[in-house]
Amino acid sequence: MRIIGTGSCTPLKIVTNDDLSNIVDTSDEWISTRTGIKCRHISEGETSADLGTKAALNALDNAGIKPEAVDLIILASMTPDSMLPNTACRIQEKTGAVNATCFDLNAACSGFLFALNTANAFLTSGMYNTILVIGAETVSRTIDWSDRTTCVLFGDGAGAVVAVSDNSKKYTAVTGSDGIKGSVLTGGGTVLKNFLVNSDATNLIADDYYMKMNGQEVFKFAVSKVPECIRQVLDKSEKNVDDIDYYILHQANVRIISSVAKRLHVCEDKIPVNLHNYGNTSAASIPILLDELNRAGKLKDAKNIVLSGFGGGLTWGATFMEL
Numbered sequence: 001m002r003i004i005g006t007g008s009c010t011p012l013k014i015v016t017n018d019d020l021s022n023i024v025d026t027s028d029e030w031i032s033t034r035t036g037i038k039c040r041h042i043s044e045g046e047t048s049a050d051l052g053t054k055a056a057l058n059a060l061d062n063a064g065i066k067p068e069a070v071d072l073i074i075l076a077s078m079t080p081d082s083m084l085p086n087t088a089c090r091i092q093e094k095t096g097a098v099n100a101t102c103f104d105l106n107a108a109c110s111g112f113l114f115a116l117n118t119a120n121a122f123l124t125s126g127m128y129n130t131i132l133v134i135g136a137e138t139v140s141r142t143i144d145w146s147d148r149t150t151c152v153l154f155g156d157g158a159g160a161v162v163a164v165s166d167n168s169k170k171y172t173a174v175t176g177s178d179g180i181k182g183s184v185l186t187g188g189g190t191v192l193k194n195f196l197v198n199s200d201a202t203n204l205i206a207d208d209y210y211m212k213m214n215g216q217e218v219f220k221f222a223v224s225k226v227p228e229c230i231r232q233v234l235d236k237s238e239k240n241v242d243d244i245d246y247y248i249l250h251q252a253n254v255r256i257i258s259s260v261a262k263r264l265h266v267c268e269d270k271i272p273v274n275l276h277n278y279g280n281t282s283a284a285s286i287p288i289l290l291d292e293l294n295r296a297g298k299l300k301d302a303k304n305i306v307l308s309g310f311g312g313g314l315t316w317g318a319t320f321m322e323l
């Protein structure tokens with residue numbers, strides 16, 4: 001696989017840590033020191049499809065190809081606009097990618113990595129040739145804005161890449177999931193509210209609609225699993241830690257990123273960070289960072305990159321790519 005274009009889009013509205021300290025008992029000092037986050041972009045009505053569409057169009061423009069050339073759109077999102085139609089189809093309509101087959105994929109914050117792996121498998125099989133892989137989220141819709149333990153962490157946004165087949169480029173991935181630990185990070189209102197079987201079902205917003213998280217458990221999981229799966233993918237790719245130009249990690253918490261750098265003995269210059277501007281944008285975080293690096297010209301001389309993420313499910317993964 002080769003990435004021939006990148007794009008991203010974030011809502012215009014910026015919410016600072018000080019803004020949040022007006023609605024919950026928190027402070028810029030607490031949020032900055034515990035997470036590294038300074039502000040986040042929050043949708044004022046843009047949906048995941050709106051943000052994903054802009055990111056996709058930017059990626060197509062960057063690749064220099066027309067929407068009609070795309071034959072598959074995979075959208076990674078845990079915040080789709082609707083279950084029906086899927087949000088990738090909404091993006092197809094808005095981008096004019098009329099020849100594409102479209103589906104959504106949800107693996108929370110690992111979603112973009114899983115979508116990229118899916119794209120790679122389709123490209124390798126020859127089933128599709130030009131694939132838009134998008135991560136788009138409006139996490140702000142799933143946040144309980146009175147819960148200071150989660151509301152300070154997340155933001156909205158979208159990132160996209162155009163991927164095409166190229167057998168000369170090595171692509172290796174490892175992934176994993178642990179459904180037994182799923183309860184440490186939940187959301188999405190899955191309780192059955194059906195008047196046919198439950199006459200008390202007066203409220204369509206289920207009790208578990210909002211995101212709930214055991215932050216310390218997620219932290220411990222991330223700081224052990226991310227370096228472990230990066231080592232695994234390096235072994236599988238027959239590369240050393242130093243062979244990698246950039247480690248593009250899911251942007252959740254700067255302390256997690258520093259811990260990964262330390263555990264892998266990687267200089268932090270090789271691990272770019274932008275979470276101070278965006279917070280955790282879930283499946284969008286890796287493609288937004290990729291797009292920033294690309295547009296800053298930093299990928300021009302880079303040969304090898306590793307992407308790695310983790311998230312609800314629990315899910316995790318690491319991918320080695322030759323550029």
Ligand code: COA
Nearest residue numbers: 025026030034109148149152215216218219252253310311
């Ligand atoms: N502002 C001020 N105080 C806060 C706060 C906030 N926004 N959120 C929590 N606190 C308080 C807690 O209530 C607790 O108070 P107490 O000691 O009086 O009980 C104290 O701060 C410490 O809380 P704790 O949970 O131990 O903090 P922490 O150092 O573990 O940091 C996280 C919390 C959420 C930042 C951290 O655990 C984390 O980043 N976890 C991973 C989350 C993540 O990445 N999720 C996304 C996965 S894709």
